[in-house]
Amino acid sequence: MSLEVEETPSPLKRHDSLFGDAEKVSHSNHHGSRVSWMRTLSLAFQSIGIIYGDIGTSPLYVYSSTFPDGIKNNDDLLGVLSLIIYSLIILPMFKYVFIVLYANDNGDGGTFALYSLISRYAKIRMIPDQQAEDAAVSNYQIEAPNSQLKRAQWVKQKLESSKAAKIILFTLTILGTSMVIGDGTLTPAISVLSAVSGIREKAPGLTQSQVVLISVAILFMIFSVQRFGTDKVGYTFAPVITVWFILIAAIGLYNLVTHDIGVLRAFNPMYIVQYFTRNGKDGWISLGGIVLCVTGTEGMFADLGHFNVRAVQISFNAILFPAVGLCYMGQAAYLRKFPNDVASTFYKSIPETMFWPTFIVAILAAIIASQAMLSGAFAILSKAQSLGCMPRVRVIHTSRKYEGQVYIPEVNFMMGLASIIVTIAFKTTNHIGNAYGICVVTTFSITTHLMTMVMLLIWKTHIIFIIMFYVVFGSIELIYLSSIMSKFIDGGYLPFCFALVMMSLMATWHYVQVRRYWYELDHIVPVNEMTTLLEKNDVRRIPGVGLLYTELVQGIPPVFPRLIKKIPSVHSIFMFMSIKHLPILHVVPAERFIFRQVGPKEHRLFRCVARYGYSDTLEDPKDFAVFLMDRLKMFIHEESTLTQNELEMSNNGSEVNSEAQTSSRSSRFTQTAVHSEEAIEETRRVSSSHSRRITLHLSQTIEEEKQLIDKEVECGIVYLMGEANVTAKSNSSIFKKIVVNYVYTFLRKNMTEGHKALAIPKDQLLKVGITYEI
Template identity: 50%
Template sequence: MEVGNAMEEEKSRSEEHHVDQEILEEQKDDHILKGKNLPSSKKSAIRDSFDLEASRFTTNQGSSQVGDWKTVMKLAFQSIGVVYGDLGTSPLYVLPGIFPTGIKHNDDILGVLSLIFYSLMLITLIKYVFIVLAANDNGDGGTFALYSLMCRHAKASLTPNQQAEDKEVSNYRLDLPNRRLKRASFVKSMLENSQAIKFFILFMTMLGTSMVLGDGILTPCISVLSAVGGVKEAAIGLTDNMIMWFSVGVLIVLFQIQRFGTDKIGYSFAPILTIWFLFIGIIGLYNFFKYDPGVIKAINPMYIIQYFKRSKKDAWISLGGVILCLTGSEALFADLGHFSVRSIQISSCTLVFPAVVFAYFGQASYLRQHNQDASNAFYSSVPKPVYWPMFVIAVMAAIIASQSLISASFSIIQQSLALGCFPRVKVVHTSSKYKGQVYVPEINTILMLACVGVTLGFKNTLKIGNAYGIAVAFVFTITSAFLVLVMVMIWKTNMYLIVIYALSIWLLELLFLSSVLYKFIDGGYLPLLFAMVMMTIMYLWNYGYRKKYIYELDNKVSTVKLVEIASDTSIHRIPGLALFYTELVQGISPIFTHYVANVPALHSVLVFISIKSLPICTVPLEDRFLFKRVEPRELSIFRCIVRYGYKDARTEWESFKEMLAIQLKDFIRKDVFMSRLPHTTNMDSYESDDNEVSRLRTEEIAQREVEKVDEALNVGDIVHLMGENEVVASKGSSFLKKLVINYAYNWLRRSVRQVDEVFMIPRKRLLKVGMTYDV
C-alpha cells in the first residue's frame, strides 16, 4: 500500500506544469541559494534552494481568535449581533409562507411544525454548528474557504502557481495505509488528473458564492418588509406602498453604517438581538402553555408522513416555505472568519437554537386555535400588552438580521479576490484585533442598490420568499457536496457515516431544492439571474487572470538571461534601490527585458518582488518575505516573494518598506555567513575549528553589503517599476476567445482598482512599463 501511494505521488509530481522542470534547471545553475531563516534543528540544511528553503513554512496560521475563554465569550456575544439576525427573524415570515392560502387541516400545523423542528435540528444544528464549522480553512468559512481547503490538500487550482515553498500547506499528506486512505487517494488523484473536474468544482464554488451574495440582497429585503409590515395590525390605514418606502429608508441607513465595521456593529447590535431572542423564546413558551401544549407531539416525525399523505403535492410545495426557517444557517459558516468556531457553537446552543424552537412551537400552539391568523402568525400571536415593544424590537432585529449575510458577503468577496476569482476591489480591515473583519465599499454599494431595487420591484414578502428559498437551497446543497469531498479526501471519515449524512441531511436539502424550483416563475428566477451575472464576472476575470499568468510563465526571464543583462557594460547602474513588481512567482516577468530594451539603466540594488496569495487564511509575519540572491553577489540583485493569506491586510507602504528593508538586510547577513561556511554537515565542528580572522572577514563582507543597501535607501525614495500590460487574444483565436479577452476581460481590468492601488505603491515614484501579451 505504501509503495502504491508513493508511486501515485510520483506520478502526480511528474505531471506538474513544465515550469517546475525549468525551475530545477535554474537551481542546478545557481544551487548555492540561501535561506532566510535557519532554525537550530535544521542547521545542517545549509544549501537549500529558494523553493526548498521556503518549504519550511509552517501551518501556524490558524485563527488567533480562539484564545482564552474571556476572548471566546466576547466573540460569542458579538456573534449574536452579526451572525444570527437572519435565522432569528425567520419566525416573522415562515408560517405565512407555508400557508399562503390558509390552513386546510388542523393537523397540518403539527406536520409543518415537525418539519421545521427536524430541519433546524439536522441542518442548522448538526450540519452547520457541529460538522461544517469543523471544515473551516484555518479559521475562515464560506464556499471559497472549502474550495481553498481542497486546493491545499490536492492540486485542484487551475492557476499554475503551486511551488515547493507551499508544500507544508498545499500538499496532501499520507497517513498509515488503510481502506479510508485508499479511498481518499483515489478521490485526490481523480481531482488532480481531471481538468473537467477542476473546472466543475470551480464552477460550483462560484455558483455557491454567487448564491450567498444573493442571500445578502434578499435577506435585508424580506426581514425589513416582514418586520415593518407588522404595523398594519395596529394601523390598518397603512398601505403596502407606504410600508415599502419606509422599508427602503431603513435599508439605506443599514448599508451606510457598514463602514464602521463588524466589531462596533457587533457590540451595538448584540444586546438588541439578545433581547429579541429572549422575547421570542418567552412569548413562545407563553403561547405554548396558554393555547395548546399538545403541539409537543410534533416531535414525533410520523406527523410529517401523515402531512404528506394528506396534502400530497401541496405538502411538497410547502417545503419552499419550510426552508425559510433555515435562512441564515449558511451565515454561521460564512461569517466564521469574523469570530471563531467555539464562540459560534456556544451562542448557537445556549441562546439561539432554543429561542427559535420555542418561537415556532408557540406560534403553532396559537394557530391550533386561530387558523384564520396564518397569514400574520407572528404578530397575531404576540400578547396585546407587549405588542408595541415587540414591534419596535422586531424592526430593530430585522435591520440587524440583514447584517449576517452582508458581513458574509464581504468575507467571501475577500476570499475570492485573493484566489484570483474576482476583480480587484478595495478591502478595508475594520478591526486591528480580528483579521477577518472586513468591509468592501464597492460590494456594499452594489448590495444596497440591489436591495432597494428588489424591495421596490416585489413590494411584499411572498415573492421575495420564493426567490430567497432558491438561493438558500442552492447554497445548502453545494456546501454539502463539498463537505462530502472533505470527509472522503481530507478527514477520511468512515464510509458509513458519509452515507448516513448523504441519505439524511443532503437528501433533505435536495428535496428542499426540488420544491423551491417549482416556484421559479413566481420570483424564484431572481437569485439565479443574479448568480448568472456574478458567475459571468467571476469566470471572465479568472479566465483572463489565468491566461495572463500562463503567458508570463511561458515567457519568463531565466536567471542566466537576467545575469547576462545585468552584467552588460552598456547597461548603466545608477545609485538607488528599485523594486520590480510582478504576480509571477516562478521567475522574472518578461516585462523586465522590455523595460531594459527601452531604458538601458538599472539601479545599484534591484529587488524583483512577486506578490503571491496563498490559499490559506493568514501568513505569519516572520514567513511573509522569502529572498533569493541572484549570483554573482556583485550585481546586488535579489528575488523576493511576498506571501499573503486571504485574510491578511495589505499594509501601508511605509510599513511594507520598513519590513522589506529589515528582512533584506537580515537575509544578506545570513546569506554571507552560509556562503563562507565549509561544505560540512557538522555546524559545531565549523564553529570550533574556524579561526577568528575568518569570522571577522565574514562579518566585514556582510556589513559592506548591508551598507550598500543602506546607501541605496538613503539616495532617495525607492523607485517602483511595474508592468502595464495589455492582454489580447492571439491571432487565430476563436471569436468567443477574442470577445472574452479583448473586450470583456480588458473592460473589467479598466473598470476596477489597478495593481498599484492594491499594492498601495506611492504614485510619485512609480514607473509603469507597457507591454502587450498575446495569449
C-alpha cells in the same frame, strides 16, 4: 598513537523552491492553543449578535410563506411545525454545528475556506503557485494523505490529473459565493420588509406601497452606514439580539400555554408523514416556505473566523434553538385557534402590551441581520479576490479588533441598489422568499459536496459515514431544492440572475488570469541568462531601490527584458517582487518574505515573494518598505553566515584529513610521533587563524552590504509595474475574443488598478506597458 577520525557533516544545502512545487507537508494543529471557558463564553455571547440575526428573524415570515393561500386543515399546522423542528435539528444543528464547523480552514469558514483547504491537500488550483517554503508557514502545515490509505491517495491523484474535476470544484465554489452574495442582497429586503409590515397592525390605514417606501428608507440607511464599519459589532449587537430571543421565546411560551400546548405533539415525526399524505403535491410545494426557517445557517460557518467552534455550538444549542423553537411552537398554537391570521402570524400572536417593544426590537433585529449578512458577503468577496477569482476592488478593513470586518464600496453600492429594486418590484415577502430559499438551499448543497471531498481527501473518514453524510443531507437538500424550484417563475429566477452575473465576472477574470499566468511562465527569462541579458543591453546601475511587481513566483518575468531595452538602467538594488496569497487565513509577519539571490552577488538582484493569507491586510507602503528592507538585511546576514559555516566545515575537513595523514605516518614511524603532534598543533593554529580572518572579512562584508542598503533606500524606492494588455489571438473563436477583448478589458479598466490595490504612491510608480496574446 591513534587518532579517531570523525565523520565530516555534509554541507548545508540551499533549497531554492522558486522553481518547484510543494507536495508533502507535515502535520500541525490548526485549532491553536486551547481557549479558556471564560473566553469561549464571551465569544458565544458575541456570536449571538453577529451570526444569528438572520436565522433568528425567520419567524417573521415562515408561516406566511408556507401558507400563502391560507390554512386548509388545522392538523396541517402540526405537520408544518414538525417539519420546522426537524429541519432546524438536521440542517443547522447536526450538519453545521456538529460536522461542518470542524472543516474550518485554520479557524475560518465559508465556501472559499473549504476550497482553499482542499487546494492545500491536492493541486486543484489552475495557477500552480505552490512552493516548498509555503509548507513551512505555520498555518499552512497539514498532514499529507497517508500512502496506506489508498482511497485518499486515489482521490488526490484523480483531482490533480483531471482538469474537469478542477473546473467543477472551482465552479461549485464561485456558485456558492454567488449565492451568498444573493443571500446578502435578499436578506435586507425580506427582513426589513417583514419587520416593517407589522406597523399595519396598529396603523391599518397604511397601504403596502407606503410600507415598501418605509422599508426602502431603512434599506438606504443600512447600506449608507456600511462605510463606517462594525468595529464594535459583537458587544453592540449581541444585547439587541439577546433581547430579541428573550422576547420571542417568552411570546412563544405565552401562546403555547394560552392557546394549545398540544402542538408539542409535533415532535412525533409521524405528523410529517400524515401532512404529505394529506396534501400531496401542495405539501411538497409548501417546503419552499418551510426552508426559510433555516436561512442564515451558512452564516454560522462563514463568520466562524471571529469565534471558535465551541462558542458557536454553545450559543446555538443554548440560546438560538430553544428561543426560535419556542417561537415557532407558540405561533402554531396561536394559529390552531386563529388560522385566518396566518398572513401576519408573528405580529398577530404578540400580546397587546408587548406589541411596541417587540416591534421596535424586530426592526433593530432585521437591521442587524442585514448588517451581518453584508459583512459576511464582503469578507467572502475579499477572500475570492485574494485567491485570484475576483476583479480587483478596493477592500477597506473597518476594524482593528475584528479581523474579518471589511467593506467594499463598489459591491456595497451594487448590492444596495439591487436590494432596493427587489423590494420595490416584489412589494411582499412571498416572492422574495422564493428567491431567498433558492439561495439558501443551493449554498447548503454546495457545502455538502465540498464537505464530502474534505471527508474523502482530508479527514479520511470511514466510507460508511461519508455515504451517510452525503445521502442524508444531500437528499433532504435535493427535496427542498426541487420544491423551491417549482416557484422559479414567481421570484425564484432572481438568485439565478444574480449568480449568472457574478459567476460570469468571476469566471472571466479567473480564466484570463490563468491564461496570462501561463503565458508569462512560458516566456520567462532563465536566471542563468541574467548576466548575458544585462551585458548585452549595456545596462547601467542607478542609485536607489527598484521593485518590479510580477504575478510570477518563479523565473524572471518577460516584462523585464522589455524594460531594460526601453530604459537600459537598473537600480543599484533591484528586486523582482511577487505578492502571493496563500490559501490560508493568516501568514505571521516573521514568515512573510522569502528571498533568493538572482545571479552573482555583486549584481545585487533579488527575487522576493511576500506571502499573505486571504484575511491578511497589505501594509502601508512606508511600513512595507521598512519591513522589506529589514528582512533583506536579515537574508543577507543569514546567507553570509551560511557561507561561513560551509567554509568552516570545509576547513575542518581539511584539518581532519591532515591529522589522519599525520597519524598514518606516525603509525609507521613511531619515532616521529612528537614531531607529528607538533605538526598537528601547527595546522590547528593556522586553520584557526585563517577561520578568524574569514569571519572578520565576512562580518565587514555584511556590515558594508547593510550600509549600502540604507544608503540606497535614502536615494528612494521606485515601484515598477507591468501594465499588461491582454488580447485574444487573431485565430481565436468569436466567443473567446468577446470574453478577453471586451469583458475582461472592461473589468480591468473599470475596477481598481493594481497600484491602487497595493496603495503605491503615484510619485514612486513607473508603469511598463506590454501586450500578451493568449
